[in-house]
Amino acid sequence: MDFQADALDRVIKNAIQVVEDSKYQIFEILDQSRAELNSLTEELQKVIKDTSDTADKVDDLEGKFRLSRIRLTEVSRDFVKYTENDIRQAYERATQFQLELSVYREKEAYLRARRDELQLRVRNSMNAIERAETLGSQMSVVTEYLSGGEVGQATKMLESAKTRQMVGLKIILAQEEERKRISREIHDGPAQLMANMALRTEIVERMLSKKDYGRVQEEVADLKKQVRYSLEEIRKVIFNLRPMALDDLGLIPTLRKYTRDYEDKNRIRTVFETRGKEYRLSSAMEAAVFRLIQEALTNAAKHGDPTHVVVEIAYQTQLVKISIRDNGRGFNTEILEQKANQHVHFGLIGMRERVELLEGRMEIESAENQGTKIVIHIPTNVENGKGYEDGEHELGTN
Template sequence: MQGDALDRIIKNAIDVMESSKYQIFEICESVRSERNALNFELHQVLEETSKTIDMVDHCEMEYRKARIRLTEVSRDFKRFTEEDIRSAYELATNMQTQLAMYREKELYLKTRRDDLQKRVKNVDKQLERAESVVTQVNVVLEYLSGDLNQVTRLLESAKNRQLLGLKIILAQEEERKRIAREIHDGLAQTMANVVLRTEIAERMLSKQAYNSVKEELVDLKGQVRGGIEEVRKIIFNLRPMALDDLGLIPALRKFIQDYEEKTKINTRFELVGKDARLPSGMEVAIYRLVQEAFSNVLKHAQASHVTLELTYQQQMVKIVVTDNGVGFVVDNIDKKIEKGSHYGLIGMRERVELLEGRMEIQSTKDVGTKVSILIPIKSDSKEE
């Protein structure tokens, strides 16, 4: 009876979530349409900006000619009449007025361009949040839509295993979404902008606006370099090449250096014992553990200093991450981990358990936190 009741509850939950999913999908489509409209308007503004820059260059050239002409007729009263002087003066004045008008228009268009780019970025963030909700709903639906009898057994006898299974699916979806977001927000946007700016530079070249072309190309070169850097970051985050080529210690040194530059948190790395290559899987696991520990410091600790101490022993690797942040009550955090509400520490604890190690957390309010991890090195897994 209890199993039937639970099945009905789960089926009702699935129906409600299916309905909600389509509503969220409609919101996503609406936001996506708004983004497309903004991108179209941005493209038009960029084109109009290019044309206005051309007109500014043209007016500057004509204004210089008009001033030269006015100077000539003003100096030679014998050759030129008062009518010639008046005409030259009016032409110079008109060109000056046109130049000021087009300069003002150029300034307005550039301001409008910057505003549209900010709006596009904000809409992208809204779309990202909506898609994240859809992803989470899909994950839960996928999990609940399986064998309901199995779900019942899991609920009754293996709640932790169910949480682990759900977390694995969620982690996979989040990783896919993260990679897609990095490519979309970084590389894809950069490449699209490069195409637009190249077209603008091409039109300027045809009209011999060389100074403006030079400025566009300098900016274009910077964007391409930024795109290359984004690609390198994505590749490094997927699998740090230094980890394969040089080993764990150089990869960790590079990570800590980048972490300090990015977060402005002072860092220190201490190596105790003799550096030795470990099995590839173990090196990756240790690297990810350190990543997650430092990420937790950034998110929660409000620290100004963090230290990584890595100790190599004959049959053990010890990882200690210490910060001088706000600290917390350890009993409370243990309860959060048990309830599955602190995913960073859950992920770390699961990695440690997979390596048959153990993790200890020591923390004092307003003093700091110390995370200690011990990982055994099995004799049959050592690399020669």
Template sequence: MNEMGSGDKALDFIIREMVDTVTNSKDEIFQIGEDSRGEFEKLNKELHEIRKQVTGLINEGDTLEQRVRLSRMRLSEVSKQFQQYSEEEIRKVYEQTHSLQMDLSMTREKEKQLRERRHEIELRLRNLDDTIQRAEALAGKISIVLNYLTEDFKHVSDALESAKEKQEFGLQIIEAQEEERRRLSREIHDGPAQMLANVMLRSDLVERTFNERGINEALSEMKNVRKLVRSALYEVRRIIYDLRPMALDDLGLVPTLKKYLATTEEYNNIKISFTLIGEERRLEGKYEVALFRLIQEAVQNAVKHAEPSVIQVAFEMKPQNTNILIKDDGKGFDPNIKKEKSFGLMGMRERVDMVNGDLNIDSSPGEGTIVTIRIPITS
């Protein structure tokens, strides 16, 4: 019995040490992200200024080249008919040509140096952006771990009867954490990481395009790079939302839904409407999380698989229950045909069952999809 008590105290001490370590790690990662973001903004401003200077030097160089050509023509004319000009006039024409050539050479050299600095900054910005994204992803994952440690472990000692049960419980949590890390790793690798790698390749192509085919072609290529950046940003935000949107705790379900749907509409170029029926009110945390995740999963399924032009979301709040309808005009599917690894629908059904709700999916090929959910609200 004494051994069991000492084991409990040792485990509690380890838990406290873990909480402190994880908290300090999260703070350090947050500071790394903030420092990187500050440097990113500073370099971005410098890059903007350098681009303006490069444009000015290009225009100045073009003007000087024209003046040099005219001055050389003048010098050639004077050289051929030197008898008609005085020595002073010939000297002035020669000095003017030489001066213009020097100015042109200096301008082109400044332009070259600024281009090199611009390239260095762009490389640094890409590295900083990668650091910021990784810091945000790590902070999100650490928040999950910290939530387990600070919330769930507060009641572990009272809930478990022996050191053996504590050990088994800890192993289950570690397994869940590792599974979440693997999922996030796959999503980041297949999504933002691939996109950012593509952005790096395409951004290098922009400079070569500018040098070889001119500014119009380069601007066209920049538009493609911008699309890739927007897609990567959307994937990062989606992953953060998948972890847990912070606005859900602060603002409540309806404002968070509106923000999420507006963001999804903007980045996917799909019209998404939201209709609230009934009086808006806050619900118990477990219901707000469940309802948000269900709507999020249904909308994401439509965006990823249905290829719709319009998605309609209706949310009805009644005193004793809530009703949800998500409708799209996409390509639809046969609900009776089970697809391998259809984890989205499986997860929705499991989440609905956890809150004693009902889920119905009405769809057929070419006819769109209607998802209806009913959740009873108990106080």
């Protein structure tokens, strides 16, 4: 799971790098485009001026050419008044203007085409710059978003994804553990007892065929004891799966019975106390609270070897506070993390996860030879004294 989160981290870092690089490139392109736009605009202005100058020149030449042709017509018509030289001069002037005119007309046509082309390029260049500017600022937003920046959303998203993943995985592992435990319990307890009983009924059968009634009676009496014992074992498994008393009687009576049994079984003085006015919690929440206390008490008996344990539940407004303390040998809470990483001890971690799923919090106070105290706060959204109404606050975790 860490591996995947790290991979995700790497992917995001790469993405940020790529976007940063692209942003840099876009800014470079923007600079170049702006410089090009400047020179294009300069050239365009010059071409516009040239075009209009040339057009003026063409107008001027057109006028001169017209006049020169009129003059030529006049001169060539009146042989009396004008000499041959006059005619030649008039002709040369007219052809000169004609030539100049065609040159300037061509120049004007070229300049107009060039002007149109430049205008188009300036427009395109301005559009490109505008798009690049938008892209650049969008990319800034993207990098800021990805790298956390002020907003820090990506990091937060990543972190919450990481924890969600971890919690999900641990829940699956815990469920697997639970199933393993239950199958072991049934296999070692009731299943073995029943196999044994099947064998013994066969023996009874054989004794019956031999008419050995005395021994049959003995065997049947023994079998009856075994059947009762098996029934008890099966009830224990069922109780561990989900104490039916929880639904029928509620949390407090179930815990009262559980702590009494615990005291008898482990020979540890066990006190169970409640404070405040009890109100019903959602069925999922009651089951969770029961499991929390069960796990804490199991740990005390298994690891702490105490002479005394105290379980306390306080019903407050919108909150239940649960504390379980023992006077056993205690432990160094710092080694918990290590043990968790070895994936062997799920009890306390599972407890913490259950509590977090209920949006509560859990504190463990313990030290060598100082006993252990676990305090859990769970928000209930129930005003004290009002009680839990069925159908509300269903968590659906059970």
